[in-house]
Amino acid sequence: MLAGVVIALAVSAMLNTLGVAIGANLVDAAERATPDAASMGIGGGIWLLASHLIGLGLGAYAAARLSGTADGTDGSLHGLSVWATGTLFSAYLLGSVVSSAAGTAATGVSNMLGGLAQGAGNVTAMVGGEAAARTDTGTLQSVSQGVIDRAREALAATNAAPDAMNSDQRKAEIGRLVGRRVTDGQLPQPEQERLAALVAAEAGISPDEARARIQQTEQEAQQALQRAEEEARQAADTAATAAATAAYWTFAALLLGAIVAVLGARAGTRAVLARTTSYH
Template sequence: MSASLQAPGTVALADSAARPRVSWPAIFAGVVLAVAVEAALGMLGAGIGLGLAAPAQNPDAATLGTGGAIWALASTVIALLAGSYAAARLAGIPTRFDGVLHGLVIWAVTLLFTAWLLTSAIGGVVGGAFSLLGHTLSSAGATAGSAVSAVLPHDAASALPNAHALEQQADRLLAAPTPQDPAAMSHADAVKAIGEALPDLMAGGDRAQAARQRITAVIAAQAHISQQEAQARLNAAEQKLTAMKDQAAATARHAADRVASTASQASFLAFAGLLIGALAAALGGAMARPRVVAARTWVS
């Protein structure tokens, strides 16, 4: 009489040769468990964060952001550990290396599933918002058209845009042209003439010289000063405009550098988080490896 004795939690070497190295049902179960654990821990963290963000407690936004990031990383690590351990344990992985590989597959599938889930949710929200906006604008346009049709006769309502265009044309015909002589200009005409010449002045080139002469003549005539004094005023104003333009360009470059630096730091932090998650998944799969013993046969 013979019997094979095997301790609980062990895998016989004779069975390991016939066992497939990849168990997709176990991987699917591990992914489901990892997503569920991460969702549960995320809800717990949201409850804690909302409790700390009570207005009466005057919370610090930076502290809450850092705490949220730490909680998200910790919950991801715990979820991947649990999912990878369960998958490797259910698959009955006979070697530690295969357990690590199962954990990495759990990490990859969970990452792709989470990314798809977030993308689908965001896409659904944005699509719903644009759809609602389109329906609202369509309804508003229909309501406005009905109101105009109710107040005006059909012929008058259809002729309204033409009447408006004719009114604008009549306004342009009645508007007095800007005098070319700076001495004959009103204050409003002088401001208009300088405003029309400033783009050519700032653009440089051949048009800048003509714009400079035009602005100088207007300033001299309106301020009752000499051409030299008007030229000095224009030079001072041009220096201020140049300084403002340079300052705006420097501010824009500084803001762009800050955005690029922040995006770079966020990318490195995200990569570090993904690497930590992969290590946690590999550790969970390695921990689930059962103790391998040789099958022993007792003869009695």
């Protein structure tokens, strides 16, 4: 049985190598006569399946022939053993290749990030030295205090008349009300009027125009959310359909491989039987 597995894998690998060579010859970038990606993909898939089936058939035939059995059931079991072992080995090999590729990519990304981090560290050190040479502690404290005072003014202006507030104060309260609208749902009527007054004062428009703008913005946001949800559902459906299709095709390929392995083994069993009969 082991010899049959080795033959099946070797024949499959040989035919796949031939397929790669043929596919590479079809690429003609200079003349722009290369088949499109869909055709190349379909052709490659058919070649891969045919290579797999031919390898299984020959391997199963060899396993049954070398076993010396003249019983059809024993021969079929040898063929199924070749199919099962070859399938598991191929799956393991494919997993190892994918894992190795992922590990290589991760190492490359890690090295790249390490180089970027080192370069960023050098740049940061240079910039930091330049900043330290040109900025003293008093200047930094002055800037920080200015930012703190500006934030304090914006937060302390809540419930003030919108016209009496500066732009930062109005934006701060608008952000607070919009945040509550998103998290809590519909705002109470007084807060809706307050938001409209703030928007009107900030944009230089009438309260009615501000209400219309707020309503339009909310409608656009709801429509955007609905579109995003619909697109997410469609993407999930597409992914599920693709996964189901791939699983069905994989099952069909495995089943076809098992059938070919059994047929090959039965042919090998008949050859053994014919040889035994001729001796008698």
